[in-house]
Amino acid sequence: MNLPKIHSISKKICVALLGGFLLIFLLFHASANLLVLRHDDGAWYSAFCHFMGTNYIVKVFEIVLLGFIALHICFTAWLWITNRLARPVRYHKDGKSNTHPGSKLMMWSGILIFSFLVMHFCQFYFVKLGWVKGEYMVKTENLQDEEMMQWAQLADQMEISLDEFINQLEERSATLTDENEDAAETEEYIARLRSKAAVLDIVQRAYAEDNITKDGKWIRHLTYDERQTLREALPDSDPEPDFYYMVRQLFHNPIMVILYLITFVVLFIHMRHAFPSAFQTLGLNNYKYGKAIDILGQIYAWVVCLMFAAVVILVYLGL
Ligand code: HEM
Known part of the structure; x- marks a missing residue:
């Protein structure tokens, strides 16, 4: 060779x-x-x-x-x-080898x-x-999205969930006819809201299940799919592996x-x-x-x- x-x-x-x-x-x-x-x-x-x-x-x-x-x-x-x-031919040596084991x-x-x-x-x-x-885990400070909070507050004032709020918005936008030039933009906007509502769901569940670190800085026990949801909705959220928990x-x-x-x-x-x-x-x-x-x-x-x-x-x- x-x-x-x-x-x-x-x-x-x-x-x-x-x-x-x-x-x-x-x-x-x-x-x-x-x-x-x-x-x-x-x-x-x-x-x-x-x-x-x-x-x-x-x-x-x-x-x-x-x-x-x-x-x-x-x-x-x-x-x-x-x-x-x-x-190629090994040395033949009788007795114990003195090489270090x-x-x-x-x-x-x-x-x-x-x-x-x-x-x-x-x-x-x-x-x-x-x-x-x-x-995975994510820093709570990375989830503070103003737009998401505003919509959540609005839904709160109307005493409905954010999901219901978005559904209503969607129904109303569907009644806007095709002539409406903003239809595509509205659809995009609603999709964005939906993904942010999913983030809010994750956060609310984390608090309900006590998956927050004692110092309140991290949300942990996130699954791979939740990590994907966060990354898509808030690209700067930067969820990372929870090595402490995994070890x-x-x-x-x-x-x-x-x-x-x-x-x-x-x-x-x-x-x-x-x-x-x-x-x-x-x-x-x-x-x-x-x-x-x-x-x-x-x-x-x-x-x-x-x-x-x-x-x-x-x-x-x-x-
Ligand atoms: C108690 C035993 C060990 C634990 C808890 C442990 C834990 C970890 C963790 C959590 C990571 C990922 C860290 C990161 O990427 O930020 C990692 C990476 C790594 N580990 Fe270990 N490890 C252990 C033993 C070892 C041993 C014995 C070796 C080598 C023989 C080793 C070699 C490496 C290497 C090369 C990496 C990738 C480089 C890095 O990310 O630092 N580990 N280990």
Whole structure:
């Protein structure tokens, strides 16, 4: 097979640099997830997710991150294939190998982490992209539409519901004959009112069912269809995934708890080996600091995985 020729050490350096970036991301991600544990009705975590979902620098960072994950996987697979091609017949070695068990497991742990990521993205990230349905929330301040309020007040004064009010308006406009040049405009206007009445319905139901956060800033438990209704009626309403609720919901399921915890063990093995290995590839791991870097790698992997695990376990226990 003819693979493009890049010196194997250059590939290793790429894997190490990309892996280093991913290690930093994991520490950041695990720390941010701890916000889920605050008993504040999701105020901090939702504010954090809102920032992550709306800030343009973060959006660029997200694309870079996904690109780096893809490159990390490609380079690793490429290294593995070229190594295999270079040595089609395996060395025969009696007795126990003295390779670090993590190094032997790197490829398999990588594949397992990739499979986890596919599931994880379907549960969260793809919801943000709108590829998978989830639960949504919207800022109450984004729903304050003057036109909608005026019509609602008018209907209130007439002691009828907004729906009835629009029906009456529609009947009256139907009696206006076709000669009326404004007929099309009126139809359009009524359609707009209808969509705003649907928004009002959603808001009223949210208040009736107590789906408002304690600070009154968010309406939560919106379905995908409700999110679409809001987006069509009020393009600036910007409903977003309710990750706080979705995370808490997910870890009530024992199967998910077990799957996530298994992943953290696999992630630990992967990171524990990746850390000193990245230093070594970059030539920063000499005999003097080798031991220290190895210990630092262990601590790093423990801290990240324990932070992830704490969220899963404590949410499951309802703490
Ligand atoms: C307790 C465990 C975890 C929870 C609660 C969690 C939660 C989340 C949530 C809510 C998102 C969507 C955030 C957004 O797009 O704004 C997300 C995205 C992501 N997660 Fe996790 N995650 C966990 C563990 C992991 C692990 C172990 C990995 C890697 C092996 C990982 C990798 C990612 C990546 C790459 C993204 C997409 C980038 C981003 O949006 O930040 N997550 N996670």
